[in-house]
Amino acid sequence: MATIQHLTQRTPHVSIDDLLAGFHPSPRFDEVSFDSYRPDPKQPSQAEAVHLLRTFASRVGQSEGGLFGKLFGKSKAKRAGIYLDGGFGVGKTHLLSSLWHAAPGPKAIGTFVEYTNLVGALSFRKTVEVLSGYKLICIDEFELDDPGDTVLMSRLMRELADAGVKIAATSNTLPGSLGDGRFAAVDFQREIKVLSDQFDVVRIDGEDFRHRGLPAAPEPVADADLLDFARSRYDGQVLAVDHFGDLVKHLAGVHPSRYRQLISGVDALVLHNVDTITEQAVALRFVVLADRLYDKDVPIVASGKPFSELFTPEMMAGGYMKKYFRAVSRLTALAREGQKGEVAL
Incomplete structure (x- = not known):
């Protein structure tokens, strides 16, 4: 018989060590490598990205110059980071996780939102103090949602780079265009430029999600x-059973840095x-x-509206559309797994 629990009755308390332990590849990418990435022969930029990331991995923990300086030139050798720019589904997270596995530690990998949440949980200064002791910081799904994020991440990237930490990031948006359509990004060009100056940009071409659809x-x-x-x-397993409206309200009282533990x-x-x-x-x-x-x-079984109707049409066409398309795609995949037995990819 299944065990019934309720997320709305959970209020996880998470230590600093617990938070930092979460900055590890998800189970989906726990065993990936550069060798397991399969570049599309029609997209040579994918194979080139693997080559550049292997080189970057060999540079982590070393002083500037040397092989990296010869490959990228003196001016770019000073940059702390590498930035993978490409559409949804071209393997950016696979490559970022492969870099994490290949590089020496201490190291961390997480989404952009997880890092901003870490600052919210620890304070800016404590986060800088902790992460400055790492050799590599990997940031998946880099995105600027508001002016606060822009100023925060500009300072954080600059201080980590000054401490000698290497930084790798993925995004659907070029560094200089971060924030477009979400807030008055033109008013924060100085901060955005500080961010973009930390990275060498590697373009990964491939079919974009907007051309593939969801x-x-x-059927619910x-x-x-x-x-x-x-x-x-799910006989014999643990089910979290909640009313959607109650769960949405409960999330407002749980810091997002604790959702993993939730x-x-x-x-x-x-x-x-x-x-x-x-x-x-x-x-x-x-x-x-x-x-x-x-x-x-975590597969999902749900009643009510399908996840394709989770967000309003205005949201799906607005400044956060990439976030919402990604969320709908992922939730739909988990629902197909939960209700049809399909493997969520």
Whole structure:
């Protein structure tokens, strides 16, 4: 018989050590390597990215100059980071995780949001103090959502670079265009330039998600049948069973840096009455939860609206559209796994 728990009854308390332990590749990328990445022969930039990242990995923990200086030139050798720019689904996270595995430690890997949440949990100065002792910081899905993030990450990147920390990042947006469409980025060009100056940009070409569309969302389970369906599919496992509205409210009281611990030990998430989120702040919190669920490969069984209707049309066409498309894609994949038995890719 399945064990029933409720995320809305969990308020995880996380130590600094617990937070830092989470800066590790997700289970999906725990065993990847440069050798397991399969470049598309039609996209030579993918094979070139592997070559450049192997070189970058050999440079981590070493002083500036040497081989890297010969490859990139004296001026670029001073830069602390490498920045992978490319569309959704070209393997940026695979490559970033491969770099993390190949480089010496201490090292950290996490999403942009996880680093900003770390600052919120520890304070800026404590975060700089801790991360300055690392040899490599990997930042997945680098994005600037607001002026506060811009100033914060500009300072953080500069101080870590000054401390000799190497930085690698991935994004769907070139460094100089970060923040476009989300806030008055033109007013923060100095900070954005400081960020972009930390990196050598490596373009990875490939088919973009906007040309591929989203996977078809499965039909939601009838609410009256939801729990029985989940119990039969996940017999003997731990189910987190919550009403969608209650979970959304609960997330507001849990720091996003603790979402990983919030879902710890859960084998499947069962959601009653999924509905469209209409507030931006609420939607962005749920995006963080979606990323953590996807990282831990937690299948979803849900009633209510399909995840293709989770965010409003205005959100899906606005400045955060890449975030929302990613979240819908991931949640839909987890729902197809939970309700149809398909492997979420």
